[in-house]
Amino acid sequence: MNLEMQQFKAEFFKALAHPLRIRILELLSDGDKSVNEIQTLVGSEGSAVSQQLTILRAKNIVTGTKEGNKVIYTLKDPMIIELLAVARQIFNNHLVDTITILDKFKEVDEEAAATPKN
Structure with a gap:
């Protein structure tokens, strides 16, 4: 059990180990945001933001919900x-x-x- 917990923590912190991912999480701490809102707030190109959101989603740190033609991201926990x-x-x-x-x-x-x- 201890090994599984250590592995989870290592993977979790690896998922956080990027300045743009941290910035995205800080923004989402203030409330749910669309990809466009996140891009505007971080001042980064869309592909970089989308790439980091994909990693955060894959590790179950954020979730994305489709609303019309945009995806709204929120913190999972x-x-x-x-x-x-x-x-x-x-x-x-x-x-x-x-x-x-x-x-x-x-x-x-x-x-x-x-x-x-x-």
């Missing part, structure tokens, strides 16, 4: 919104850590510059 929020928080924590380290280096450099040299 609303917990994706929480996952993206957690990823954003991890990024922010990483950024804070990086800034703290850089500030320490800056202090050391300033102290070294202020110390008279013989």
Whole structure:
């Protein structure tokens, strides 16, 4: 059972491992959208958006529903919104850590510059 869960997680995260797919999911977090709406919002050509939507659909991360002559995409599981929020928080924590380290280096450099040299 554990191996199946690890495999699922690996495949799931592989499906998320593209900046455009993440952007699409962020947009869908705000509500359902058509392909044209997504294309306009990401500023990308249709083939790139369609390709990424196909991958997300194949992994059951989004669903597409035909409405007239367009397909409306929605998140399959609303917990994706929480996952993206957690990823954003991890990024922010990483950024804070990086800034703290850089500030320490800056202090050391300033102290070294202020110390008279013989």
